[in-house]
Amino acid sequence: MGINIALDGPSGAGKSTIAKAVAAKMQYVYVDTGAMYRSVACYMVTNGVDLDNTEEIISKLSEISIKLEYKDGAQHVILNGEDVSDKIRxxxxxxxxxxxSAIPEVRAFLFDLxxxxxxxxxxxxDGRDIGTVVLPNADVKIFLTASAEARAQRRLKELxxxxxxxxxxxxxxxxxxxxYNDTHRETAPLxxxxxxxxxxxxxxDLQQSIDEICRVINEKLGVKKNDDDGAVKKERTPRVLMEVQxxxxTHHVNPLKVLVYGILRWAVIGIYHLYYDIRWEGTENVPKDGGNIFASNHRSYQDPVFIALHARVPLSYMAKEELFQGNKAFKWLISNLGAFPVTRGKGDTAVIDTSIEKLESGRNLAIFPEGTRSKDGKVGKGKTGVALIAAVAQTKVIPVGITFEGKLKFRSKVIVRYGEPIVPAEIGASNTDSKSLRVLKxxxxxxxxxxVHE
Ligand SMILES: Nc1ncnc2c1ncn2[C@@H]1O[C@H](COP(=O)(O)OP(=O)(O)O)[C@@H](O)[C@H]1O
Ligand SMILES: Nc1ccn([C@H]2C[C@H](O)[C@@H](COP(=O)(O)OP(=O)(O)O)O2)c(=O)n1
Structure with missing residues (x-):
């Protein structure tokens, strides 16, 4: 269960503008329920349904599919596959x-969604009945109002x-x-x-309104008193939310380095083709820029190289700290190939910071969420570290599957598959709370x- 904030009030009070700003700031998903009611109305109007004929409206509901999609940070309303974001306004x-929206069946239809x-x-x-009906247990409920004249003035300006x-x-x-309609209807009135x-x-003004709403939310999410026993409820502080940055x-690896790296990559790809029966699939899924995480199953010491060969920007990856303690030349080599040390089994938190630093410097990062190599080729459960780094950095995760039979040897048949990038916020992992991390992992x-099993 995520954290829920309910924002209700009459038209023009500023709900959607403020909700959008707060959602962007807190990395929450903004749900505009008014847009859903508008989409239903839009379908009826477009299909010539008489708006006084309740029976007909109800009979048409089964023909409607509504989706809210998020593209480039903006919400788009999709009605039966058509983007109606502008048309409904x-x-x-x-x-x-x-x-x-006064028809109970219309409300029930949207309630589940x-x-x-x-x-x-x-x-x-945001809506009219969110705090009262849709989310009666919301963590924060706000009722936003303004005089009818002020609201009309705002709408006039917009129009x-x-x-x-x-x-x-x-x-x-x-x-x-x-x-009048919204407050006097029988079902779920405002x-x-x-x-x-x-x-x-x-x-x-708008900024003052946003600041006031943020203040209320922070106060409510800070420490919540349980009215029944006076005990402090399990704290869900916004502190965790704030850590997501x-x-x-804007940081890029030196273009000259990328060029030299590109030439070397292709030379190594040639050598690998001679040595292994190797193929890379899904290379169109590899972003052209850096700052992305490649999360892969772990089969061999070659894995970081397998993954890196089709990434244009160099990769950093974690390697067990023992590798850095022996031979100095070896330490120099792996460091220059992008490895940095991790202390295994000790919940090494510094490694999270180092990972974020690498991403911020413009490099890509390879992670093996299983932590250790799989001997039999089966993919293990995976640890949450990958999700934590991706959630804090809010950057794309490119899943990678590496397959080969038995032990890696001369002419082994190897397939390296890159999957479609996972965007944490798009799958509801816009925070570092436990639910977001679970979903992402x-x-x-x-x-x-x-x-791996394709
Ligand atoms: N506090 C405010 N002061 C001035 N203008 C505002 C304020 N709040 C909202 N607006 C403007 O009023 C218009 C209507 O706001 P909107 O967010 O659509 O209201 P609602 O979603 O409650 O119907 C928008 O153009 C918005 O920029
Ligand atoms: N939860 C909701 C949301 C909107 N409605 C109704 C009320 C409004 O007349 C329409 C459109 O709502 P919307 O919030 O988009 O309208 P305004 O932007 O405030 O003008 O839907 C509702 O009944 N219940």
């Missing part, structure tokens, strides 16, 4: 949504920017009509939950396993 659809999203992710969800000729009076009338914090934004992709191990 017209005054006509606003008014239609206000009408169709909303609850599922809340279960799977850390989310901030004017889009070239819409509506007047202030018309917009105010629409807002008041929708407020009202403040008893345990919600009310924030009035009438005299606050997506690495900056499981996904990485699943992908590696299926690449």
């Amino acid at each position: 017209t005054p006509e659809i606003s008014m239609a949504a206000s009408k169709t 909303q609850q599922t999203m809340a279960k799977e992710n850390n989310i901030i969800m 004017q920017e889009k070239g819409d000729p509506s007047t202030f009076e018309e917009v105010l009338r629409d807002i008041e009509q929708r407020d 009202k403040k939950a008893d345990d919600a914090v009310e924030v009035d934004t009438t005299s606050l 997506p690495i900056s992709k 499981n996904k990485v191990m699943e992908e590696i396993t299926s690449l």
